[in-house]
Amino acid sequence: MSDDSLEHRNKRTLRKLLIWALAMFGFAFAMVPFYDVICDITGLNGKTSSTASSEGPSRTVEDRTVTVEFITQRGQGVNGDFMSATRRVKVHPGEITLVNFYASNPKTSDIVTQSIPSVTPGEAARYLHKTQCFCFDQQTLGAGERKEMPMIFYLDPELPRHINTLTLSYTIFDVTDRVAAANDAVINNNAVAQ
Amino acid sequence: MSTAATAHDDHHHHAPTGLKRWLFSTNHKDIGTLYLWFSFAMFLVGGLLAMVIRTELLEPGMQFVDPEFFNQMTTVHGLAMVFGAVMPGFVGFANWMIPLMIGAPDMALPRMNNWSFWILPFAFAILISSVLMSAFGAGHPSAPNFGWTFYAPLSTEYGPASTDLFILSVHMMGISSIMGAINVIVTVFNMRAPGMTLMKMPLFVWTWLITAFLLIAVMPVLAGAVTMMLTDRHFGTSFFNAAGGGDPVLFQHVFWFFGHPEVYIMILPAFGIVSSIIPTFARKRLFGYASMVYATASIALLSFVVWAHHMFTVGMPLAGTLFFMYMTMLISVPTGVKVFNWVATMWRGSMTFELPMKWAIAFVILFTCGGLSGLMLAITPVDFQYHDTYFVVAHFHYVLVSGAVFSMFAAAYYWLPKWSGVMPNKLLGELHFWSSLISVNLLFFPMHFVGLAGMPRRYADYALQFADYNFWISIGGFWFGLSQLFFLAVCVLCALKKGEKAAAKPWDGAEGLEWEVPSPAPFHTFETPPVVK
Numbered sequence: 001m002s003d004d005s006l007e008h009r010n011k012r013t014l015r016k017l018l019i020w021a022l023a024m025f026g027f028a029f030a031m032v033p034f035y036d037v038i039c040d041i042t043g044l045n046g047k048t049s050s051t052a053s054s055e056g057p058s059r060t061v062e063d064r065t066v067t068v069e070f071i072t073q074r075g076q077g078v079n080g081d082f083m084s085a086t087r088r089v090k091v092h093p094g095e096i097t098l099v100n101f102y103a104s105n106p107k108t109s110d111i112v113t114q115s116i117p118s119v120t121p122g123e124a125a126r127y128l129h130k131t132q133c134f135c136f137d138q139q140t141l142g143a144g145e146r147k148e149m150p151m152i153f154y155l156d157p158e159l160p161r162h163i164n165t166l167t168l169s170y171t172i173f174d175v176t177d178r179v180a181a182a183n184d185a186v187i188n189n190n191a192v193a194q
Numbered sequence: 195m196s197t198a199a200t201a202h203d204d205h206h207h208h209a210p211t212g213l214k215r216w217l218f219s220t221n222h223k224d225i226g227t228l229y230l231w232f233s234f235a236m237f238l239v240g241g242l243l244a245m246v247i248r249t250e251l252l253e254p255g256m257q258f259v260d261p262e263f264f265n266q267m268t269t270v271h272g273l274a275m276v277f278g279a280v281m282p283g284f285v286g287f288a289n290w291m292i293p294l295m296i297g298a299p300d301m302a303l304p305r306m307n308n309w310s311f312w313i314l315p316f317a318f319a320i321l322i323s324s325v326l327m328s329a330f331g332a333g334h335p336s337a338p339n340f341g342w343t344f345y346a347p348l349s350t351e352y353g354p355a356s357t358d359l360f361i362l363s364v365h366m367m368g369i370s371s372i373m374g375a376i377n378v379i380v381t382v383f384n385m386r387a388p389g390m391t392l393m394k395m396p397l398f399v400w401t402w403l404i405t406a407f408l409l410i411a412v413m414p415v416l417a418g419a420v421t422m423m424l425t426d427r428h429f430g431t432s433f434f435n436a437a438g439g440g441d442p443v444l445f446q447h448v449f450w451f452f453g454h455p456e457v458y459i460m461i462l463p464a465f466g467i468v469s470s471i472i473p474t475f476a477r478k479r480l481f482g483y484a485s486m487v488y489a490t491a492s493i494a495l496l497s498f499v500v501w502a503h504h505m506f507t508v509g510m511p512l513a514g515t516l517f518f519m520y521m522t523m524l525i526s527v528p529t530g531v532k533v534f535n536w537v538a539t540m541w542r543g544s545m546t547f548e549l550p551m552k553w554a555i556a557f558v559i560l561f562t563c564g565g566l567s568g569l570m571l572a573i574t575p576v577d578f579q580y581h582d583t584y585f586v587v588a589h590f591h592y593v594l595v596s597g598a599v600f601s602m603f604a605a606a607y608y609w610l611p612k613w614s615g616v617m618p619n620k621l622l623g624e625l626h627f628w629s630s631l632i633s634v635n636l637l638f639f640p641m642h643f644v645g646l647a648g649m650p651r652r653y654a655d656y657a658l659q660f661a662d663y664n665f666w667i668s669i670g671g672f673w674f675g676l677s678q679l680f681f682l683a684v685c686v687l688c689a690l691k692k693g694e695k696a697a698a699k700p701w702d703g704a705e706g707l708e709w710e711v712p713s714p715a716p717f718h719t720f721e722t723p724p725v726v727k
Binding site: 006009010013014017018020021022023024025026027028029031032035039042043044045046047050075076114116120122123171173174175178181182 | 302372375376383385410411414415419430436438439443444447451509510511514
């Protein structure tokens with residue numbers, strides 16, 4: 001074995017291992033969309049669909065009643081009220097129900113909010129269909145404004161039999177800075193483009 | 195330590211001396227020595243932080259530090275021990291011993307070897323500077339305070355400014371570990387002496403080879419996790435931020451995908467060390483060599499499919515918890531094979547109990563204790579009770595302190611004669627061993643009880659009923675910490691060459707190429723490869 005060939009072989013092994021290390025760095029980021037897919041399938045993180053369901057329920061299961069509870073929480077930076085008009089409703093799967101939520105902004109400036117839903121038990125998340133929700137878009141609350149925000153939903157008639165109660169939780173976040181930063185970026189990009 | 199290069203250095207007059215020798219060294223023995231001293235220094239630093247923790251917990255109520263500083267202590271203690279003491283310690287052993295064990299003249303990529311060591315002191319200077327600023331700086335800016343697992347959002351939205359120092363530091367440690375691991379793999383694959391087939395390699399080399407693959411697979415994932423943290427904190431992304439559509443639980447998945455293999459990175463080389471020492475002092479061949487290799491490989495593979503057992507309580511579908519529970523329990527099979535093999539090696543051997551053997555036997559017993567509590571934690575329903583209590587603290591300290599750290603002590607006493615040319619001081623060594631053995635159990639065993647009784651981890655205070663146990667745990671902690679000064683004395687004496695001169699093969703039952711070179715090992719060894727039959 002000549003020295004030259006050993007050095008060559010070492011470099012080749014080094015290259016392979018470096019590529020592998022880089023691939024694993026990429027894998028860490030690939031876990032993000034992969035996690036979202038797993039969550040969609042299993043309801044792992046209790047996230048409901050972020051778009052309005054386009055079709056209504058196929059039927060209503062009159063002989064079954066399910067309790068849907070609502071929880072509201074304020075995330076960092078939100079100090080106004082955030083609540084639902086009712087704490088719980090009893091519904092038949094397939095029955096379309098409207099629940100109002102209220103948010104207020106005691107500050108002297110406008111804020112942009114984003115509400116994030118989560119369902120417990122997680123496996124119920126994909127059986128909860130919303131035809132309208134304030135969480136689909138960012139909601140702007142004017143200074144001192146109290147806003148009524150409707151949410152219309154129905155439970156899938158195929159909701160597994162063992163789920164009799166499900167809890168829908170909303171956390172409201174103040175995303176004003178985030179939106180402002182994104183707008184600045186857009187303005188800057190446009191300026192560059194022009 | 196190894197200044198004995200002179201006599202054997204006739205045709206290598208370029209070797210620099212003094213500080214330059216260490217700064218510019220590409221010699222695997224010098225770099226190994228650097229790693230080992232660095233690891234020991236970090237062990238003492240991490241230990242000092244643990245002493246602060248135990249002082250605060252000596253009595254219920256707040257008396258010594260405020261809770262905010264206490265959190266910084268638990269965080270940096272964990273980071274210093276995991277990334278500063280245990281991982282570089284094993285890399286030090288690998289640097290010193292792997293070329294000697296496989297009959298190679300040096301590591302395959304010596305310059306990279308130098309680099310991978312020398313970024314470590316800088317990484318830790320950055321991390322520890324945040325603690326110094328917190329303790330002594332104007333306004334006492336917080337050091338990282340979110341636990342060594344740095345869960346989002348604690349480390350993202352709520353992280354102190356020093357989190358960015360932490361992120362940089364972790365990136366540097368990661369790069370260092372990856373380069374070290376690449377070096378080990380290239381060395382083992384390309385530089386073995388003629389006749390040294392893979393299945394003739396000593397188990398320490400085997401376990402390190404597998405560890406190196408684990409490192410390359412998961413350290414980049416850790417780098418990915420801290421990069422996502424960085425962009426979440428400063429560049430408007432929302433990987434872990436619910437307000438922007440991300441998910442904090444995703445952080446835990448990414449972290450533990452790194453974290454669980456990391457646990458085995460810290461224990462597999464220990465298995466290799468103990469598998470070298472027990473046959474020597476039992477004067478028998480290792481029982482079940484091939485099964486040891488396969489067991490190590492299966493532990494490594496299984497480590498990729500058990501990560502969610504660290505997070506049963508975040509809520510998971512039943513099928514998921516069952517999968518992770520069964521996979522975790524499955525790991526006890528190859529681990530059991532190993533413990534069985536060690537015991538079978540000792541069975542009817544002509545055992546003697548020199549210092550390395552004492553540490554190795556203590557390792558086998560105490561590591562098994564830690565493994566059994568791990569098996570308890572693997573059971574999902576009971577984990578809901580044990581989660582984030584002192585039972586978990588007891589478990590991972592049994593496997594990491596009386597496991598990984600004890601194995602490093604065993605290895606140090608075993609190979610110090612080879613490194614320094616003198617035998618480690620027996621009296622100090624015996625004091626170190628017995629004092630550590632008793633105190634480590636006083637320190638960690640009662641943690642099982644307070645944990646089962648519901649004492650949560652990471653709090654600066656506790657309910658009154660835990661007072662007596664915590665008093666004794668703290669006494670055990672101080673005692674264990676002070677015991678390590680015996681080891682410091684042993685190492686300093688060896689470095690100064692004070693002691694009985696060591697033969698080339700100081701342990702008469704020892705086998706392996708490392709014992710065929712003189713003690714201390716000359717600066718250059720195996721320039722002509724030995725032939726392994």
